Amino acid sequence: MSQSQTLPEATPVLIVGAGPTGLTLAVELARRNIDCLLVDRNPEPLPFDRATVIHSRSLECFETMDVIDAFLERGLVMRGFNIFANGEKVAQTSFESLECRHPYDLNLSENETEDILTERLEQLGGQVSRGWSLEGLEQTDSGVTAFLKSADGIEQSVSADWLVGTDGIRSRVREAIGVEVSGHQYPALWGVIDGQILNWKHESDRAAIQIEAPALNPVPLPGDRWRIYFRAVEDADPSTLLDCINAGLDAISPGSSLQEPDEPILYHTFRQLSAHYRSGRVLLAGDAAHACSPIQGHGMNTGIQDSFNLGWKLAHVLSGKGGFGLLDSYEQERRPIAAAVGASGDVVEELRTIPDDPAAVARVKRALCAMLLTASGQQQAARDETGIDFHYRNSPLVKGYHADGETAQQSWMGPLPGDCLPDAGPLMPSTTEETLTLFQLMQTTGHVLLWMAADSTAVPDRMEIESLLQPGDVFYVISTDTQQAALAYWLSDTTGQVHARLGVIDPCLFLIRPDGHVAMRCEPPELSQVAAYYERLKC
Template identity: 35%
Template sequence: MSDPILVVGAGPVGLAVAGELARRDVPVRVVDVLAAPTTESRAIVVHARTLEMLERVGVLDEIVDSGIKATGVEMHASGRTIARVELDIVDSPYPYSVVTAQTETERILRENLAKHGVQVERGLTLVALEQDDSGVRATLRDADGREETVAASWLVGADGAHSAVRHLIGSALQGSFHGERFLMGDVHAGHDFDPRSMYTFFSAHDGPLMVFPMKGDRMRLIAQIPTASTDEASQEWLQRITDERAAGRIRIHDALWLTCFEIRHAQVPQYRSGRVFLAGDAAHIHSPAGGQGMNTGLQDAFNLGWKLAAAHAGTASETLLDSYHAERHPVAARVIEFSTRLTHLSTLANPLAQGLRNALLHTATGLGPARQALADETEEVRVAYHDSPAVVPPAAHADITPGDHLPDVAGTDLRRLLSAETGPVLVTLGGPHALPAAVRLPGVRQVLVAATSAPVDGFDVVAADPEGRAAARFGLASGRILVRPDGYVGAVAVGDDDRPVTAYAELTSLG
């Protein structure tokens, strides 16, 4: 039996990676330096693309029930609303963000992991790491100083911004180290905000205040403060800032958690080092503007998990493993650029520049294309892997492109069928006169989209689509779409030319 995969770090990212492995029956160990789950809740927003991934895990309903749905983002300055972006216009079956405590997200992912027989091993610190072509040897130290050397087939470093894994493989974050400092609080408060929105208040003299209503009277407040500030986090300080920036609309009753922290914009140059992979904050850090940190990390996890499962089974090529870095590094770079741009817009000091910003935001969010782009960027539904080495360039035209996330087809059961799978799926769309024969690929489920769900020889599942909505949605009347386990398209074959899907199988060594 092969050695297990070792995941270092039991935050949301580590739990998600381990869950993706465990639900594919891959042996996995999860270790964390903390003796108990954290009570701190740094990340609180789960965006649409991440919700799509969580549906595949089977925890979507629990995540949604744990928080509230936010369908808009408002920006305020000088006592008035200068911009509003509706999030429910994004192309997703879940066109909203869920605002919920990170502690809830962790609890749900941890309980899901336990259903697969995996428990987090706590109070263990990674102190040494060696690897060769056959595996990884990691030395773990417990709270009493006892050490254990464990063998692992692969190792995932999901141990946060101060990652021991990153340090031990000799990697380092690279980027802008002129940090931004924030005061953050989880509080109970009285307010008059619509809980279905998230808010940013621009200040004429200081940094922004970000406001996230949560369930009941709970609220998350994040205020940028001077970098040189050495004051201790306090409820009185946070109240003073909210009075100044939000015009007294927030009355803090008590604080559940207060902290000051500094964020820089940086990421590692390589997400893979031999048999070691970095994910989440261990690989990239950036401003909380946009609320995309945990989401980017969770999507790292969903991208990496199925690839490592294939590697553990001996069915993944080096191209497939290398594609983790090739696909996710540009995504984090884009998130860093987006959050940096938002931060710069929020911290303009010149009154003329502030006035121009306010006018431009007001005008832009009144224009359909700009409003759509902002919503798509926030909800991360624009993430695609068109330049990945693990997708096959299109041989002929279709509206759907390899590297896209497969869009939802309303009115069919296709999404439900695909989300239940843990491996790749080949979706076949029949022509108007004859049903195409199945193409057999090892380890790939065959789904036929047809007028009825009557069984057809050679296909594992037939998805009923009497109105031909899938063909219209994909711009593909007849052909095949190879859908990866993370919901992204690996190849598109138009008509009876199956070379792109067989090329994908050879490229990634499926089976």
């Protein structure tokens, strides 16, 4: 455990809360050599689990953060889920056909996710200062003063240029800055219990969803264990709980039962959304900014992706490469995603809390079958689950430019401004033998400019391009011309697959942000548009 007895008096960024969101943000800042202080009121990491499922998009973020190997080593790859009604499998969803780096969910307990992120932070020279609770804060135009109290009653204030509240659903930071939060508690009481399942007859790399009562949802964990989420009943006799869970398991897989169960935990869930993610020099991320039904496993994933969006922006502002407007784009890009995830959670909560009668079960079964019995319905459900379609197309920060005007952009295929750049390859460097893919080019902390050229004659001088970029940014020329110049930044798309995946027919350029989203698509390539983007960053 990393524990700090004393705190520095000042820091560029104070992060309050060392859950998955706070840890991701601290790693993202540390990767960019930005000092931060990460505090948590708990003297030790929490031993119990909440989140289990890590989605494809979060895994891509973890790959960029250089922690993917640890996650893949410790987690369980989950290929999809099966839906059961009246003992019969009625529908299923598979992630395997998704075109993305990680076409699966990875199941791992939240405390292990926190462990891996903490290890990465420590590798980068950071640490978690535990046992310090934020009690209050004051801010001016130039900074924030935070008032903290240690577990043994010592009070200390810390001044920070920026403070980020990643302190969970009952955020003290959110309260201190007076940001309103709207939402509701879901009526159903749920429970979760871990154990082994004896005589499970279905795939052990797929979750199961049982529609009718007793509604339950076994999710596979590493080490032959399962986590079972179940619909609980208020004031029920605890001694009947296991019988009830076993009845549900038996309905899905006759003869199966839960062995070596841990203590069950009962919980209520909430949907919440903060009115704003930023007030002056204080920002909110993760559950402090939003909360959703855990049924689709979006809560922690959304928090991780908030921090992946915010990390580079905060680093840009602190290093003078970006203006405060960049931080406004954080809310503009991330809040609509939290709102959409929250709304979709409402629908699923309603489907999962059907009354215990055959007509209601039949109605839900019909609804799910209508959605999931076609290949396209299954694909869409898988895409919705894994978060790979989340985009920032409406962000004021991203831009499309076509010399023939805006309507010409409507015929663009491939990623649009604001979309996450898909992976594609192979790309053949002109100076080495080893082939690369687009995703590998993005493994940097800055922007990446991709100049999609048919031949070398139309590409401006390297110095001219580099003079527009910021320190840490890189650029490549990707060409289908195999007779290319022997320069390290020239990559040959010999099979044309990269051009096809990006929907490129004529020369154009893509500017990719440090979080892997397309900042700009510009056809034909125009350096004045790139310069204008960098000016916008500074607003």
